[in-house]
Amino acid sequence: MSFDGLFTHAMVTELRQTLIGGRISKINQPYQNELILTVRANRKNWPVLLSADPTYPRIQVTQIPYVNPAVPTNFAMMMRKYLQGAIITDVSQAANDRVVHLTVTTRDELGDTETLVLIIEIMARHSNVILVDRQTNRILDAIKHVGADQNRYRLLLPGATYIEPPKQDKQDPFTTNSDYLALVKDYPNEDVLAKQLQQHYQGLGRDSSQQLAADLHQPGDLAQHYQAFFDQFNQPQATLLTLPNRKTMFAAGPFPHFGEPTRQFETLSQLLDFYYADAAQRERVQQQAGNLIRVVKNNLKKNRTKLKKLEQTLANTKQADELRLKGEILTTYLHEVKRGMTTISLPDYYHDNEPLEIQLSNQLSPSRNAQKYFSRYQKQKNAVIYVGEQIELTQTEIDYLDNIQTQIELASPADIAEIREELMQQGYMKKNQSKKKQRSSRKPSQPQTFTATDGTEISVGKNNRQNDQLTLKTARKSDYWLHTQKIPGSHVIIHSDNPSEQTLSEAANLAAYFSKARSSATVPVDYVQVRRIRKPNGAKPGFVIYEGQKTLYVSPDANLVEQLTPKS
Numbered sequence: 001m002s003f004d005g006l007f008t009h010a011m012v013t014e015l016r017q018t019l020i021g022g023r024i025s026k027i028n029q030p031y032q033n034e035l036i037l038t039v040r041a042n043r044k045n046w047p048v049l050l051s052a053d054p055t056y057p058r059i060q061v062t063q064i065p066y067v068n069p070a071v072p073t074n075f076a077m078m079m080r081k082y083l084q085g086a087i088i089t090d091v092s093q094a095a096n097d098r099v100v101h102l103t104v105t106t107r108d109e110l111g112d113t114e115t116l117v118l119i120i121e122i123m124a125r126h127s128n129v130i131l132v133d134r135q136t137n138r139i140l141d142a143i144k145h146v147g148a149d150q151n152r153y154r155l156l157l158p159g160a161t162y163i164e165p166p167k168q169d170k171q172d173p174f175t176t177n178s179d180y181l182a183l184v185k186d187y188p189n190e191d192v193l194a195k196q197l198q199q200h201y202q203g204l205g206r207d208s209s210q211q212l213a214a215d216l217h218q219p220g221d222l223a224q225h226y227q228a229f230f231d232q233f234n235q236p237q238a239t240l241l242t243l244p245n246r247k248t249m250f251a252a253g254p255f256p257h258f259g260e261p262t263r264q265f266e267t268l269s270q271l272l273d274f275y276y277a278d279a280a281q282r283e284r285v286q287q288q289a290g291n292l293i294r295v296v297k298n299n300l301k302k303n304r305t306k307l308k309k310l311e312q313t314l315a316n317t318k319q320a321d322e323l324r325l326k327g328e329i330l331t332t333y334l335h336e337v338k339r340g341m342t343t344i345s346l347p348d349y350y351h352d353n354e355p356l357e358i359q360l361s362n363q364l365s366p367s368r369n370a371q372k373y374f375s376r377y378q379k380q381k382n383a384v385i386y387v388g389e390q391i392e393l394t395q396t397e398i399d400y401l402d403n404i405q406t407q408i409e410l411a412s413p414a415d416i417a418e419i420r421e422e423l424m425q426q427g428y429m430k431k432n433q434s435k436k437k438q439r440s441s442r443k444p445s446q447p448q449t450f451t452a453t454d455g456t457e458i459s460v461g462k463n464n465r466q467n468d469q470l471t472l473k474t475a476r477k478s479d480y481w482l483h484t485q486k487i488p489g490s491h492v493i494i495h496s497d498n499p500s501e502q503t504l505s506e507a508a509n510l511a512a513y514f515s516k517a518r519s520s521a522t523v524p525v526d527y528v529q530v531r532r533i534r535k536p537n538g539a540k541p542g543f544v545i546y547e548g549q550k551t552l553y554v555s556p557d558a559n560l561v562e563q564l565t566p567k568s
Contacts, residue, residue, distance in 0.1 A: 001211075001251045003058050003122055005096040005203015007268075009174070010236035010252035011059060012093045012100055014268050018046055018061065024086045024104065029076035030066040031413065033143060035129055039088060050120050050129045052143050056276055057127035059100050059120050061269040064277060067413060078141040082106065082116060082131060089115075096172045096203035098122040099165065103134070116140070121165060132162045170202040173230055180226055184216050193217075207249070207258070214257040238265035240275065250275045289408050289416045295428055296408065300401045307394045314387045320380035325350060326358050327373030330366070337366035399488075400540045406488035406516040407463050415445055415462050422464055422541055447474075447493075450510060450564040452503040457495040458564070460514055464542030467491040468535070471544060477531040480504070482511040485524035485551060489515025491542075493530070504552065506564060512556040525552045 001007055022041025029035050033052040038045050049062040072080075086106035093100055102118040115134040121127055129143040139160050146156035154163035171177060179200060187193040194213035198204045204212065215225045236252035240263040243249055250271050254261055265271040325348075330337060333346045340362045347353035360369045407419060423429045447459045447466045459474070461467035471481060471491045478497035482504075483489060492511040494503060504527060512523035528549040535544050 001207035001249060001255065002205040003098065004205030004208055005093075005098055006173075006205070006208045006230075006233050007252050008059075008093055008098050008100060008122060009096055009203065010233040011268050012091055013234055014236060015048075015059070015061070015100075016091045018042075019048065019088050019091055019102075022046065022088050024083050024088065027076060027079045027083055028066070028068050029073045029079075029143075030068050033127075035076070035079065035143060036062070036066065037083070041088075050118070052121075052127040052129050054125040054127060057122045057124065058272060058276075059122065060272045061267070062273055063270075064273055075141055075143050079131065082140055083118070086116070094164065095167075096174060096201075097165070098203070119162070123165065126165075128156060130156060130162065137162050168202065171200060173201040173203065178223075180216065181222060184222060190214060190217050207251075207255070211255050211257045236268055238268045238271035239263075240265070240271060248275065285408065285411055285413055285416060289411070289419070291429075292408060292416065292420055292423060293405075295423060296401055296405050299428060300398065300405065303394050303397045303401065307391065307398065310387050310391045310394060314384065314391065317380040317384045317387065320377050320384065323373050323377040323380065326356070327370050327377060329356060330358060330370035330373060334366050334370065337369065339365055396540065400543070402516075403464070403488040403542060409516075410490070410514055410518075411462060415466075418445055418463050418465050426541070450561075452494075452499075452506050452564065454500055454503055456499060456503045458503070458507050458510060459493045459495065460510055461491040462514070464540075467542045471530065471533055472535060475530045477529070479530045480507070480527055481530050481533055481546070482507050482525055482527040484511055484515040484517055485526050487515050487517045487523070489517070491544075497529075505554065506560065508552040508554045509557055509560050510564070512554050513558065513561050515556075518556050520556065522553050522555055525554060526550070527552065 019039050019041055022039040024037050025040045025045070026038035027035070028038075031053075033054070035050045037048045037050065039048055040046075046061050047063070049058070049060050051058050083104060083106065086104035088102060088104050090103040091100065092103070098121070100120045100122070102120070104116050104118065105113055106116060108114050117132045117134050119128075119130045119132060121130070127144075128146070131140040131142070132138065133140060139156065139158055139162050141158050142156045144156065145158075146154075148155060153166065154160075171179060180197070183193060183196050183200060187196050190213045191210075193216065194206075194209040197212055198206065198209035201209075212226075212229050215229050216222055218225060232253035237254065239251045239254060239261045241249045241251060241255060241259045242262045243259050248262070249255075249258060251258075252268060263274075265274065329346050329348060332349070336346065337344055337360070341360045342362050343357060343359055345355045345357050348356040361372070364372065404419065404423070407415070411419060420429065424431045445462070445466065447461045447470050450458045450460065452458055459470055461470045467490065470493055475481065475493045475495070476497075480494040480496065480499055482492040482494070489511060492507050492514075494507045496503065499507070508525040508527065511525045512518070512520075515523065517523040526546070526549040528546050532548050533544050533546045
């Protein structure tokens with residue numbers, strides 16, 4: 001189901017049990033539209049994610065690790081000023097809408113107690129996180145500033161009066177009413193009833209309205225069906241369902257209308273961590289790597305265009321031998337060539353004396369015409385050597401950029417900074433001098449480490465710096481190295497000099513999964529001992545050559561990758 005009003009109701013129910021009475025100990029903004037409050041409650045730290053992401057807005061407790069920027073954002077600094085050490089006194093929902101209020105008490109600069117409200121509006125591209133002074137109803141700050149040119153109804157700027165989102169003329173389904181009885185009577189079709197329920201009641205998404213309509217069409221007491229449907233959101237069951245089209249859906253209850261539950265989680269937050277782990281990560285990477293993606297795509301396009309032109313030039317130089325032949329024949333029959341001729345037909349003694357038509361310049365002497373053909377021949381012969389070298393260099397450039405593009409697609413947000421630095425070092429992007437100090441203080445990211453079924457450690461590089469470090473410095477000469485055959489992807493190291501066939505297969509699956517061929521049915525993966533790997537002088541980052549390899553053919557399996565649980 002979507003993160004609609006009903007799921008928000010269930011999440012608020014869960015967060016109330018966890019957060020009320022807790023103290024906000026840390027505040028971080030690791031990503032542009034996301035704030036993380038670390039709340040100390042019941043002798044445990046709870047990282048609470050407040051996301052105003054336009055695609056995946058939500059509020060939840062998250063255990064997914066994140067990396068903070070070297071310098072806090074202005075919004076994070078404002079939140080620390082007002083919320084550091086504050087006590088959460090209430091977690092509430094506004095009229096079953098997708099709006100959550102975190103009410104906190106804190107002390108101002110004079111030491112007086114004040115009440116603030118952190119409002120999370122979960123409304124797609126209009127999502128926001130807003131801090132409001134409850135006494136004055138003034139906005140202290142918002143994660144997204146919205147001026148009058150963007151929204152005439154309300155300003156979301158520091159100092160403006162907070163105005164609630166426009167209210168819809170709908171009923172709160174958690175208040176006792178019997179309107180649904182008339183709707184069931186008037187709309188016997190289940191799909192039509194679902195639309196009417198969604199239009200009549202606040203907070204029903206498309207999925208939840210369809211499930212409610214299906215429940216109200218079951219035999220028995222309608223009042224019991226109605227009450228049972230909404231009661232489940234007061235005692236939510238975190239459920240992952242697999243739909244007939246093999247896509248998954250999260251829900252706060254069984255939702256049998258859509259399929260059988262495939263997995264249960266202890267909390268809704270754990271469910272969302274599992275559901276959003278990959279998709280939200282991709283979204284964060286896209287946000288952080290927007291300019292990198294643009295630079296790589298532009299350079300790929302430029303080099304591919306250049307390669308086509310070079311190949312066309314090479315094709316044109318294939319007539320070089322014909323030019324030499326014409327020059328030799330002209331030299332042989334020079335006595336037959338007269339000044340002023342524009343063409344002459346001479347016997348081709350290389351091909352059984354068949355007549356050969358040769359174009360001439362009427363401005364040149366016979367010997368100069370022959371010399372002109374030899375000059376053009378030499379020029380094109382030299383061009384073949386030059387163009388061949390340029391084609392090789394351009395193809396190397398394309399392979400490198402293609403590899404970088406794959407790394408961005410597979411990267412975590414923590415990897416993006418290193419990819420950006422590499423592109424700067426390689427001259428694709430200008431170096432930002434103001435960030436030199438930030439980069440030097442950043443700890444290098446580490447390869448991802450998995451454990452094979454038999455306990456063998458397997459490391460996977462996620463960018464070129466990690467690949468070079470892992471293959472050329474960290475790995476022992478007796479370890480085994482794996483990489484997709486002629487396909488951009490990660491370097492994979494099996495930390496063993498005698499891995500089992502199962503471990504080789506599992507490592508090959510990791511190599512295929514963390515490559516451009518992730519969605520392919522069958523992927524060739526080369527494997528060889530590290531001692532047979534070497535890096536040519538002047539080679540691009542991440543590029544190595546090897547010999548004596550063997551090849552495995554595997555099908556990338558996300559479930560297997562999940563089973564090879566990454567080591568923390």
